Each structure stands twice: as C-alpha cells, then as structure tokens.
Amino acid sequence: MNVVTVANIFGWAALAYLVGINAVYLVLNVVSFVVLRRHKQRGTLGPLSTRFSSLEVPVSLLIPAYNEEHTVVATVRSLLQLNYSHFEIVVINDGSSDRTLNRLKEAFDLQVFPEVVRRRLATEPIRAVYRSPIYPELKVIDKHNGGKADALNAGINTAQYPLYCALDADGVLRPDSLQSITRPFLDDPLTVAAGGIIRIANGCDVVNGWLVRTGLPRRPLPMLQVVEYCRAFLFGRLGWNPVNGLLVISGAFGVFHKETVIEAGGYRRNTIGEDMELVVRLHRFLGGAGRPYRIVFAPEPVCWTEAPESIGALRTQRIRWQRGLCESLWLNRQLLFSRRGGWAGWVAFPFALLFECLSPVVEALGWVYFGAGFLAGFVGWGFALAFLIVNIGFGTLLSVSSLLLDEISYHTYPRFRQILALLVAATVENLGYRQMTAYWRLVGLVHWIAGTKAHWGDMKRTAEWSSPLPSPQASTTNRT
Amino acid sequence: MSLQLVTAAGIVIGLLYLVVVLQIFFARLRNRIRTKRQLGLERTWLPILVADTTAIPESLPPLRQRDLIPFLTLWNQLQESFTGEITGHLNEVARRIGADVQARRMLDQRSLRRRLLAVSTLGHLGDRGDRDSWAALVRLTSDKDGLLSLAAARALTRIDATAAMPVILPPLSERDDWSRNYALAMLTDLGVDVVSRPLTDAALHFPIERAPRLLQYFNVAHLADAMPVVRTLIARTSNVECLAACLRLFADVDDLDTVRDYLHHPSWQVRVQAVNVLARLGREEDYAFLQPLLCDSEWWVRYRTAKALCSLPGVEMSRIRDLSQKHRDAFARDMLVHVLAEAGA
Numbered sequence: 001m002n003v004v005t006v007a008n009i010f011g012w013a014a015l016a017y018l019v020g021i022n023a024v025y026l027v028l029n030v031v032s033f034v035v036l037r038r039h040k041q042r043g044t045l046g047p048l049s050t051r052f053s054s055l056e057v058p059v060s061l062l063i064p065a066y067n068e069e070h071t072v073v074a075t076v077r078s079l080l081q082l083n084y085s086h087f088e089i090v091v092i093n094d095g096s097s098d099r100t101l102n103r104l105k106e107a108f109d110l111q112v113f114p115e116v117v118r119r120r121l122a123t124e125p126i127r128a129v130y131r132s133p134i135y136p137e138l139k140v141i142d143k144h145n146g147g148k149a150d151a152l153n154a155g156i157n158t159a160q161y162p163l164y165c166a167l168d169a170d171g172v173l174r175p176d177s178l179q180s181i182t183r184p185f186l187d188d189p190l191t192v193a194a195g196g197i198i199r200i201a202n203g204c205d206v207v208n209g210w211l212v213r214t215g216l217p218r219r220p221l222p223m224l225q226v227v228e229y230c231r232a233f234l235f236g237r238l239g240w241n242p243v244n245g246l247l248v249i250s251g252a253f254g255v256f257h258k259e260t261v262i263e264a265g266g267y268r269r270n271t272i273g274e275d276m277e278l279v280v281r282l283h284r285f286l287g288g289a290g291r292p293y294r295i296v297f298a299p300e301p302v303c304w305t306e307a308p309e310s311i312g313a314l315r316t317q318r319i320r321w322q323r324g325l326c327e328s329l330w331l332n333r334q335l336l337f338s339r340r341g342g343w344a345g346w347v348a349f350p351f352a353l354l355f356e357c358l359s360p361v362v363e364a365l366g367w368v369y370f371g372a373g374f375l376a377g378f379v380g381w382g383f384a385l386a387f388l389i390v391n392i393g394f395g396t397l398l399s400v401s402s403l404l405l406d407e408i409s410y411h412t413y414p415r416f417r418q419i420l421a422l423l424v425a426a427t428v429e430n431l432g433y434r435q436m437t438a439y440w441r442l443v444g445l446v447h448w449i450a451g452t453k454a455h456w457g458d459m460k461r462t463a464e465w466s467s468p469l470p471s472p473q474a475s476t477t478n479r480t
Numbered sequence: 481m482s483l484q485l486v487t488a489a490g491i492v493i494g495l496l497y498l499v500v501v502l503q504i505f506f507a508r509l510r511n512r513i514r515t516k517r518q519l520g521l522e523r524t525w526l527p528i529l530v531a532d533t534t535a536i537p538e539s540l541p542p543l544r545q546r547d548l549i550p551f552l553t554l555w556n557q558l559q560e561s562f563t564g565e566i567t568g569h570l571n572e573v574a575r576r577i578g579a580d581v582q583a584r585r586m587l588d589q590r591s592l593r594r595r596l597l598a599v600s601t602l603g604h605l606g607d608r609g610d611r612d613s614w615a616a617l618v619r620l621t622s623d624k625d626g627l628l629s630l631a632a633a634r635a636l637t638r639i640d641a642t643a644a645m646p647v648i649l650p651p652l653s654e655r656d657d658w659s660r661n662y663a664l665a666m667l668t669d670l671g672v673d674v675v676s677r678p679l680t681d682a683a684l685h686f687p688i689e690r691a692p693r694l695l696q697y698f699n700v701a702h703l704a705d706a707m708p709v710v711r712t713l714i715a716r717t718s719n720v721e722c723l724a725a726c727l728r729l730f731a732d733v734d735d736l737d738t739v740r741d742y743l744h745h746p747s748w749q750v751r752v753q754a755v756n757v758l759a760r761l762g763r764e765e766d767y768a769f770l771q772p773l774l775c776d777s778e779w780w781v782r783y784r785t786a787k788a789l790c791s792l793p794g795v796e797m798s799r800i801r802d803l804s805q806k807h808r809d810a811f812a813r814d815m816l817v818h819v820l821a822e823a824g825a
Contacts, residue, residue: 041593042627044553045600057661116811116818118779186659188626292656382483389486393493400500407507419508423501 004378007369011379014366015386021355022394028239029401035241036409039299042187057185058086059178059255060159061167064151065091068169069099073107075169078209080135083175084182088137091169092155095124095145104140108132113139121153121266129158148251149267149274156258156266165255166275172201172211172304173253180300181255191294192257193282195249196302197233199412200226204304211304216418220425221314222307224433227426229307231402234409237297245348246295247283247328251275253303260286260293271331273324280328283344284335299409315440322360322444329353360442366391367435392430399426521550529558529570536573543577552579552597559604571605580605587616595620596631603635614639618647626657634666641670645678652697653682653690660696667700676701680709688717695725703731714738720747727753733761740769748778755781759788767795771803774812782811786819797823 110130124146203217373379586598620632804816
C-alpha cells in the first residue's frame with residue numbers, strides 16, 4: 001500500500017467522520033425542536049406554578065470568588081434582590097490575593113461568625129466564616145486557595161438548603177432566573193441537577209447587576225461567540241434532554257441536589273473541568289447504583305456571562321475547556337458502555353469521546369490533508385469541494401438552525417437588525433473562527449495527553465456592559 | 481469523487497440554508513401576527529369575561545376555531561387569578577360559546593397543550609353530571625406524563641372533591657413524578673375537612689412502604705384524625721423514613737415519652753426528628769435527655785440539639801452559655817457557640 005493510497009483512505013475516513021458528526025448534530029437539532037415545543041406546551045398552565053411560588057424549594061447560592069474585587073459586590077447585591085422566596089448566598093473567597101474579601105466586608109458590614117462547618121467534603125482550611133447583620137441570608141467563607149472545585153466543596157459544606165446553585169462571580173441573572181432553573185425540581189422529584197442556557201452579556205445593558213436589555217456585542221469576537229453559545233446550548237445540550245443524556249451543566253449557573261452531590265463525592269479538586277466532571281460522575285454514580293434520576297437542561301435563558309474579547313483570553317478558555325472535557329471523560333471512563341449506563345453511557349459518552357474530544361484532531365488533519373493534497377494534486381476538485389461543503393456548509397447550516405431555535409422559542413434578540421447581524425455572524429463564524437477554535441481545542445487535547453500543568457489563565461473582565469456600582473447606602477435603602 | 485454529486489450536495493445544503501433563514505423571518509412574522517391576534521382577542525373577550533355577572537350580552541361574539549386555544553389559555557389564566565362569583569360568570573360565558581364541548585373533544589387529541597387546556601377547563605367548569613368527562617379524567621390520572629396526570633387529578637378535585645379523593649390517593653402514594661409541592665397545594669385548596677379522613681385512612685390501610693409519602697401531606701389533616709394513625713404507624717414500623725415522617729407530626733405533649741424513646745435510635749434521621757419535636761414541645765426536664773446528644777456523631781443532631789436546648793422553657797441563655805464554656809466535648813462546645821451566635825445571645 002503506497003502513501004497516496006493511505007492518504008486517500010484517511011481522506012475518505014475524515015470525510016465520513018465529518019458527515020457523521022454533522023448528521024448527529026442535525027438529529028440533535030431536530031430533537032431540540034421537539035423538546036422546545038413540548039417544553040412550551042408544558043408551560044400552558046403557567047399560572048399553576050406561579051400560584052405555588054410559596055412552595056419553592058430553598059436554595060443555597062454558592063459563588064466561588066478568586067480575585068473578583070471588581071465584580072463580586074455588584075453580583076451579591078443583585079442576588080440579594082432575587083425574586084425567590086427562600087435562599088441564602090454563600091460567597092467563598094478562595095484565597096484571593098486582591099481586595100475581594102475587604103470589598104465584601106465593607107459593602108455588607110461582615111462580622112466573623114463562630115460557625116461549625118460540617119466537613120462532609122474535604123477542602124483546604126477555612127480561615128473564617130463571616131455573616132452580615134444587615135443581610136442574614138448572606139454568608140462569606142474565607143479559605144485558603146484550593147481552586148474552584150475546592151471552593152465549591154467548601155460552599156456545599158456550609159450550605160444549609162437541600163438544593164445549591166453554583167454560579168460564577170461575574171454572572172448576570174434575571175430576577176426570575178432561580179425560579180426557572182429550580183422548576184424541574186418541582187416538576188419532577190427525580191431531578192438531581194439542572195442547567196440552563198448561558199448567554200453572552202457583552203452588548204447587553206446591565207443595571208445594578210440585573211440584565212435590563214439584551215443586545216449584541218459590537219466587537220466581532222464576542223459576536224461570533226453569541227452564535228457559538230446558541231448552537232452549543234440550544235441543541236448541543238437540549239437535544240440530550242429526552243434521553244437523560246446531558247453530560248455538561250455549565251459551572252456558570254447550575255442547580256444541584258446537595259445530598260446527591262455529597263454522596264457522589266462532591267467536586268473533584270484536581271480537575272480543571274470540575275463542572276462537567278461532576279455531571280458525568282453523577283451519571284456514573286446514580287446509574288451504577290440503579291437509582292432513578294434526571295439530569296435536566298432547562299431551556300430558559302437564565303444567566304449572562306462576559307465572553308472573552310481578546311484572542312489570548314479566548315485561546316486560554318478553549319484550551320481549558322478541551323482539557324476539562326478530556327479529563328471528565330477519562331476520569332469517568334467506567335461509564336462508557338457500562339451495564340447500567342443508560343443513554344448517558346451508551347450514546348452521550350461515546351458521542352462526546354468520538355465527536356467532541358477527537359474532532360479537533362480529525363478537523364485539523366483534514367484541513368492539512370485536503371489543503372496540501374489539493375495543492376500537491378492528489379486530492380481532486382470533487383473531493384476538496386466535498387470537504388468544504390461538509391465542514392463549512394453543514395457548519396453554517398447548523399449555526400443558522402440554532403438561531404431558528406432561539407427565534408421560535410425565546411426570541412432573545414427582538415430587533416430586525418439584530419437577526420441580520422446574527423445571520424452574518426453565523427456564516428462568518430464558519431470561515432476561520434471555528435477552525436481557529438478547533439486548533440485551540442487540539443492544543444488542549446495535546447496538553448492533556450502531555451500532562452502539561454493546567455491553569456485558568458487570567459481573563460481581563462471589562463464589564464463595559466454593566467452600569468456603575470450603586471453605592472452601599474443606596475442599595476441598603478432599596479431593601480424592604 | 482464525482483464533481484456533479486458534490487455540487488448537487490452543495491446546492492442542497494445551500495437550499496436548506498435558505499429555507500432555515502426564511503423560516504427565521506417567517507417565525508418572526510408569525511410571532512408578530514400571533515401577538516396582534518392575541519391583543520385583538522383580549523380586546524374582544526376581556527370586557528366580557530371580567531364584566532359584572534349580569535352583563536353577559538345576549539349574543540356573544542363568535543369564537544373562531546383559530547382563536548380557541550388562545551381563548552382557553554386566557555380563560556384558564558383568569559380562572560387561576562380570580563376566586564368567588566366571577567369564576568361562575570367565566571363558566572357561564574364558556575358554556576354559552578361551547579368551550580365545554582370543545583374541551584371534551586380536546587381530551588383525546590394528541591397535543592399535550594390541548595389536553596392540558598382541556599383538563600384544566602373541565603376542572604374549572606366543574607360539571608358533576610358530565611360522567612364521560614369524569615371517566616376520561618380518571619383515566620388521565622394514570623397517564624405516563626406526570627404533569628398531565630396531576631392536572632387531571634386537580635381537575636377531578638375541582639369537579640367533586642369528595643369523589644375525587646379515592647381516585648387521587650393511590651397515585652399520590654405511588655407516583656414518583658408527582659411533584660410534592662403541587663400535590664400539597666392541591667390538597668390545601670381542597671381544605672382539611674375534605675382531605676382529612678380519606679388521607680389518614682389511606683395512610684393506615686395502604687402498604688406501609690407507601691405511608692411516608694402520604695404522611696408528608698398530614699399537615700392538611702385534622703389532628704384528631706392524624707394522630708391516632710401516626711401513633712399506630714410508629715408502633716407498627718421500623719422503616720426509618722416512616723418513623724421520621726411520623727415523628728415530624730407529633731404535636732401533643734402526651735406523646736413526649738414516645739418521642740424520647742427515639743432520641744437514641746440508630747438512624748440519625750430519626751434522632752434529629754425526635755430532637756425537633758422536643759424543641760417544639762419539650763419541657764425543662766428534657767434538658768437532661770437532650771444534653772448527651774450534643775456529642776452526637778451527626779452534625780445535624782448536634783445542631784438541632786443545641787437549638788432545642790436554647791428553646792426549652794425554663795432554660796435560660798446564661799445556662800446554655802455556661803454549658804458552652806464548660807462542656808467537656810469540643811464538638812458540643814463549638815456547636816453551642818454557633819447556635820448562641822445565631823440567636824444573638
């Protein structure tokens with residue numbers, strides 16, 4: 001077998017792989033249409049649930065904060081005004097080297113509290129627990145640095161309610177976000193975890209920590225991420241809902257049943273993708289024990305987050321995400337084709353492994369093969385065109401269909417100009433941006449295989465979309 | 481690879497792209513039309529639906545088939561928002577335009593939205609003589625969709641609460657997918673007089689493993705009905721879940737001796753519930769019973785014990801503060817300090 005034959009076999013295999021991945025995404029797309037339709041139908045008796053708002057399940061909001069001095073106070077202030085009957089806010093200062101703790105102390109008049117922490121999950125030592133005499137529902141834990149997973153575990157140890165919500169210190173919510181995300185727990189007692197759609201906050205108007213108007217970013221990089229997030233959340237996750245195959249709940253905003261997470265061992269401390277790892281482990285743990293459970297994706301947009309605006313920050317984020325994916329799958333490899341794995345073990349896990357973990361390799365090698373082969377003359381016009389159609393054509397089709405999903409469901413961007421801009425972005429996204437992120441994912445995969453030390457990077461948050469912080473006095477007077 | 485084939489595939493994808501883009505614009509347009517139509521419907525019907533009972537016009541505007549779902553949605557929303565005389569008025573309007581007939585037809589349709597609306601509409605209309613609808617709703621209480629079956633149960637309770645109780649109690653004690661909170665709200669709406677006897681009888685006579693699920697609704701029962709059942713169950717079972725559920729319900733000082741027996745139960749879930757009862761009903765002499773539990777291996781038992789000690793009648797805070805300084809067990813001391821700080825003492 002000569003080199004050209006081997007190359008041709010590779011070319012055909014790469015093409016078949018790309019057709020396969022896009023076909024699966026198309027199926028997920030169709031499933032998501034059905035799920036969204038059904039979800040809307042189930043909301044027909046909407047007032048039924050609002051009448052029962054006094055029966056909402058109490059939730060502990062856990063906010064791990066590491067060097068978040070610029071955003072943490074505004075986030076806590078906005079959370080204090082959440083439209084929810086029973087909740088507590090637990091900020092975990094994970095050994096910040098900036099003024100995160102001092103800002104919190106000043107803003108909320110925090111006092112040291114002699115709390116006996118129930119150490120059910122191992123964490124780095126806690127230096128002190130603070131409570132606010134002004135806001136009894138606010139608690140701040142000051143601990144030695146141990147990473148996000150460690151901070152969340154410390155938060156779980158001190159959380160007093162049966163559900164906890166993990167959210168990022170820079171997350172922007174709507175007043176009803178918590179109601180939307182906890183509804184699956186009310187509707188179905190078997191629910192152990194629920195995630196929602198995360199949107200890009202760049203370009204939106206945020207006042208006092210609340211989203212008041214959705215908008216689109218002016219800069220191209222976050223604009224492309226708007227489309228990317230639409231695709232990732234609206235069918236990349238929603239499509240797995242009917243078969244209980246969801247493997248990721250974003251760390252930016254997800255609600256979990258506390259006791260179940262503790263039983264499963266809490267967040268794994270030595271991984272960089274702790275959010276995905278936990279969800280995959282929950283599947284492995286609960287499925288393996290033969291316990292009925294549901295891990296749900298609520299399709300409401302519940303949280304807005306700032307997207308990286310520089311290439312460097314985006315690169316770091318994507319490398320980290322890919323490493324997190326690989327780690328999560330590897331650490332829970334027993335789930336793959338396990339006897340009680342269900343759809344998660346038999347379909348979602350192999351899909352993630354084959355198509356999400358390895359796709360950057362095939363995609364990168366595909367570009368090299370088809371590009372070089374075409375220039376060298378051993379890849380014909382037809383073959384090269386087929387690659388472009390599958391890679392770019394299908395990709396664009398999937399991107400615009402995610403916009404359709406958003407349009408028929410939540411109509412997030414109401415202006416005509418916005419939809420035009422998104423259509424342009426959905427097309428442009430496939431002409432360079434996706435290939436660039438695929439390359440970074442490949443780098444992430446290589447780093448993971450090589451065992452390079454993972455790091456979170458340093459994303460500079462601009463929060464240009466947010467209005468200036470309200471003064472502590474103003475906020476205190478607003479409180480009823 | 482054939483260039484023609486690839487080109488054809490490219491054209492197909494291109495066409496699909498165009499179709500999806502057109503769909504986006506079409507969806508936007510349809511959304512606008514729907515909003516406009518909804519506003520028109522509200523303009524026409526809201527004044528009639530929320531008007532004075534005597535003010536129903538002789539001839540009502542015709543309800544077009546395409547307006548049926550938006551109308552029923554609006555009508556059900558109003559039913560959920562109002563109580564009293566106006567609901568009778570809403571029912572009168574619905575009957576006169578034939579919404580009851582339409583709702584009965586919709587019960588058998590495939591669309592979940594239509595079935596939910598039909599179930600809810602029939603429930604609000606509350607026609608006791610309509611045996612066919614009753615039978616259909618009874619069937620729907622065992623539908624595999626939890627929301628639909630619960631909505632059917634709710635509709636039955638609205639039509640005839642007393643007759644509905646024997647129908648809804650078995651699924652209430654069995655179905656995992658029935659939201660406890662929704663079910664509790666439904667029973668609360670029915671009132672204690674209707675719920676009390678059937679619920680407590682069911683807890684006593686259904687298999688014991690189903691009792692905990694029913695016990696969680698005992699707050700909607702008369703104490704006189706509930707407590708004999710609770711006492712019988714607690715004496716009869718060793719099931720931890722059932723014991724904890726029973727203990728949670730004790731509300732009589734005459735039961736304190738029984739409660740104290742469970743302070744040293746092997747399961748912490750039972751111990752903590754026994755402590756909670758003493759926190760509510762305990763006397764000064766319970767100080768001695770509770771104190772050893774400050775050294776319990778379980779955090780929740782220690783925490784609740786410390787809280788219970790603070791709430792016992794005749795036990796002053798200075799005594800607890802003293803105990804927090806002198807107790808030999810560090811865990812107990814820490815917990816007392818924690819609880820004293822919470823109490824602001």
